[in-house]
Amino acid sequence: MKPLSPECLPLPDCAERAWARDAVNLLQGDARRSADTHLINPVFPGLSGISFYLKDESTHPTGSLKHRLARSLVLYGICNGLIRQGTTLVEASSGSTAVSEAYFAHLLDLPFVAVMTKDTSRQKIAEIERFGGKCHFVDRACEIYDAARQITEETNGHYLNQFTYAERATDWRGNNNIAESIFSQMELEVHPVPEWVVMCAGTGGTSATIGRYLRYRGLPTRLCVVDVEHSVFYDGYRTGDRNKTCEKGSRIEGIGRPRVEPSFLPSVIDHMIKIPDAASLAAMHVLSERIFRRVGGSTGTNFFGLCWVAGQMMRENREGSLVSVICDSGARYEDTYYNAKWLEENKFDIEPYREALNIFLDTGDFTLLEALVRASK
Known part of the structure; x- marks a missing residue:
C-alpha cells in the first residue's frame, strides 16, 4: 500500500493552541488589572x-516584585509550547516567586509545586498553599535545584526555573x-x-x-x-x-x-x-x-x-x-x-x-x- 502523499494527510485540529490562547488572555487580563x-x-x-x-x-496582587517575573515565566513557558493544559509547574524558590507562581497556576488551573528550604518564612508557605500550591522542603539552599528537576521529571511537568529564565522571559x-x-x-x-x-x-x-x-x-x-x-x-x-x-x-x-x-x-x-x-x-x-x-x-x-x-x-x-x-x-x-x-x-x-x-x-x-x-x- 502506498503511503499517503502529504496533501492527503489529515490536518491537525491544534486543540492545544486554543487552551494556550485562552491562557495568554487570562495572563494579559491580570496585567491590565x-x-x-x-x-x-x-x-x-x-x-x-x-x-x-x-x-x-x-x-x-501577590505582594511583591516577583509578580512581574512569575507572569513572564508562565507566559514564556506557554508561548514556547512547554506549558499545556494540565502541566504541573515546578519552581525552586525562597518564597516570593513561588507565591506569585502559585497565584498564576491557580488562575490557569494548573498544579504547582514549590521547592524551598525549611527555614522559608511561614507566611510565604501559607500563601503558596492558599493558592493551591504544594511545598517540598530541602535542608540547604544548594539542594533546591536538583530537587526541582527531579519533581519535574516525576510529574512530567515544566520547571519554570527562574534562576535561568528570568533574564530572557522579560x-x-x-x-x-x-x-x-x-x-x-x-x-x-x-x-x-x-x-x-x-x-x-x-x-x-x-x-x-x-x-x-x-x-x-x-x-x-x-x-x-x-x-x-x-x-x-x-x-x-x-x-x-x-x-x-x-x-x-x-x-x-x-x-x-x-x-x-x-x-x-x-x-x-x-x-x-x-x-x-x-x-x-x-x-x-x-x-x-x-x-x-x-x-x-x-x-x-x-x-x-x-x-x-x-x-x-x-x-x-x-x-x-x-x-x-x-x-x-x-x-x-x-x-x-x-x-x-x-x-x-x-x-x-x-x-x-x-x-x-x-x-x-x-x-x-x-x-x-x-x-x-x-x-x-
Whole structure:
C-alpha cells in the first residue's frame, strides 16, 4: 500500500493552541488589572540636592516584585509550547516567586509545586498553599535545584526555573517592564534621569532587565547592584568566575545565591557593593519607620545601597536622583526580621546601623555609616 502523499494527510485540529490562547488572555487580563505600581518619593532632611525614589512593587496582587517575573515565566513557558493544559509547574524558590507562581497556576488551573528550604518564612508557605500550591522542603539552599528537576521529571511537568529564565522571559526593551515604567514615571521630576538605579539580586533578572534597558535607550544612568552575606554574586562580578559557590544560604530572603545564577549578567552592571546582613535589616527598620509601613529585608538591602551611593555623591558635591525598589511587604516577616527575640537569637545587632542611618538621613553626616561598613570587612 502506498503511503499517503502529504496533501492527503489529515490536518491537525491544534486543540492545544486554543487552551494556550485562552491562557495568554487570562495572563494579559491580570496585567491590565494590575496596572502600574507607585513610585514614591520619601524626603530626608539631611540629603539636600539628592532625591530618593522607591518603586513600590509590594502593591501587586501577590505582594511583591516577583509578580512581574512569575507572569513572564508562565507566559514564556506557554508561548514556547512547554506549558499545556494540565502541566504541573515546578519552581525552586525562597518564597516570593513561588507565591506569585502559585497565584498564576491557580488562575490557569494548573498544579504547582514549590521547592524551598525549611527555614522559608511561614507566611510565604501559607500563601503558596492558599493558592493551591504544594511545598517540598530541602535542608540547604544548594539542594533546591536538583530537587526541582527531579519533581519535574516525576510529574512530567515544566520547571519554570527562574534562576535561568528570568533574564530572557522579560522583554528588556520595554513593553511596560519595570525599567520602562520607572523612567516614564520620572519624566516630570526635578532630576528626571536618575544618576543611579540601585538593585539587589535574587535571580539577577531584574538587574539584567534594567541594565539592558539603560543601554538600549542610551541613558547615562548607571546600575549599582547590592549583594549580601552568604552570596557569591559579588565575588562572581569582581573575579569574572561564574563557578563560584558557597555552602551556606543567604539570610536575607529572596536575594543572594550560593552560586552565580545564569540570569545574573555582570556585563550590564556598572558597580557592585556587598553589605553586612545587619545593615540590610537595620535599613529595613529605618525605612519602615520613615514611610509608615513595613518593608521586607531585600528592600532594606536596596535602601542601604541607596544611602551608600548618596553618601558618596554628597562627598563629591553632586546632586541628582536615585531609584530603587520596594520588593515586598514586611508583613511576611513579622516572626523573623521584625521580631526582637528572633534577631537576638540569630545574632543580628542592628542598632549601630540604625543609629548611623538615622544620623545620615537627618544630617547628611556619612562618617559613622562609612566607618561601620569598613569595620565589618
